[in-house]
Amino acid sequence: MIADRERTAERLLNSSARNSYDPDVDIDWAADLLPDKYFLPAHRSSLYGTPLWDRLSEQQRIDLTRHELASIASVGIWFEVILMELLVRHSYNSDPLTRHTQYALTEVADECRHSVMFARLIEKVDCPAYGPGQTGLRLGRLFKSIAFGPSMFAGILVAEEITDALQRESMADPSVQPLVRMVNRIHVIEEARHVRYAREEVLRGTPGLSRVGLSYHRAMLARTAFIVTRSLIHPRVYRAVGLDPYEARRVAWANPHYRDTLRWAGSKLTSFLGENNLIGGSSRKIWQAVALV
Structure with missing residues (x-):
């Protein structure tokens, strides 16, 4: 049973008032990295368990995870900027007096802080903001222009739930930098509200889809x-870290450990989407190509 929209939004707004963070205040950015x-x-590195990983020194392995973290964080910024635009557009014609719209705008404020927090993290670990690459930027621009309904909210879940699983594990792992664990903790706490909001919109929007509409949203997602x-x-x-980028990328995508990591990180997401008929038909092959199912 789907909860009442306004009741859910009211609870999320109350949670935001009780459990929100200011990264400028709540994170000690001056602390030394260990x-x-x-x-x-x-074991979540893309090369873990491969001959390339075995060839790396301990320092190179640490540095690889440093750059992988920066890459994931910069992709997080990219998608959160897309999310902010989608939520603002979602609110454009909505009644600003409803709690549902007010929570959408509250989430925009959360994502602004998260984007700055990730940017400061990348700066702190002394890495570039790698981003999604030119192809990703172009396709992201298209997605944020045409996305709507179930595939819009489910698309938000793709980025949020995969990274959430990785961050939940990382924030509890004593082998990970304390600063990174704190950033992950803040993001996990605040992102749980965003996931609830998006999931309920998927639940509301999917049952009424026509066969053509369902195929469209499956393909987009x-x-x-x-x-x-x-x-x-x-x-x-x-x-x-001194590796050939083309060889290493090929090794990473063939790496069963990394594919298992992606499948594990996306397992709650794909279970939810499968239960709501948003993974199926010819689009299922695309999910299989990226090891999510």
């Missing part, structure tokens, strides 16, 4: 999953 700590759990997943680790990450 030389022996990873930036992601080692599968392509979103493909672009987001393929963009997480930029090939230049590998060059930063």
Whole structure:
């Protein structure tokens, strides 16, 4: 049963008032990074378990996770900017006196803070903001222009739930830098509200779809999953630790450990989308290509 829209929004607004953070105040950006700590759990690195990983020194492995973290964070900024535009557009014709619209605007404020927090994290770990690459930027521009309804909110979930799983594990792992764990903790707490909001919109919007409408939203969503997943680790990450970026990217995508990580990180998402008939038909092959199903 789907909760009442206004009642859900009221609860989310109350939660936002109780449990929101200011990264400028709540994170000690001046704290030193620890030389022996990873930036992601080692077993979540895209090359973990491969001969390339075995060839790396311990310092190179730590540096690889540092650059992978920066790549994921910069892709997070890219998608959160898309999300902000989608939520503002969603609110454009909505009644600003409803709690539903007020929560959408509250989420925009959350995402503004998250984007700045991720930018400061990338700066702190002394890495480039790799971003999704030119293809991802072009397709993201198209997505935010035409996305609507179930595939819009489910597309938001693709980016949020995959990274959420990685961050939940990372924030509890003592092998990971304390600063990174704190950033992850803040994001996980605040992102839980965003996931609830988007999931309920998917539940409301999917049952009334026609066969043509369902095919459209399945196709849009599968392509979103493909672009987001393929963009997480930029090939230049590998060059930063002395590896050939093309060989390393090929090895990463063939790496069963990394494919298992993606499948694990997306398992709650794909279960939810499958239950709501948004993964199926010919689009299922796209989900399989990026190891999410």
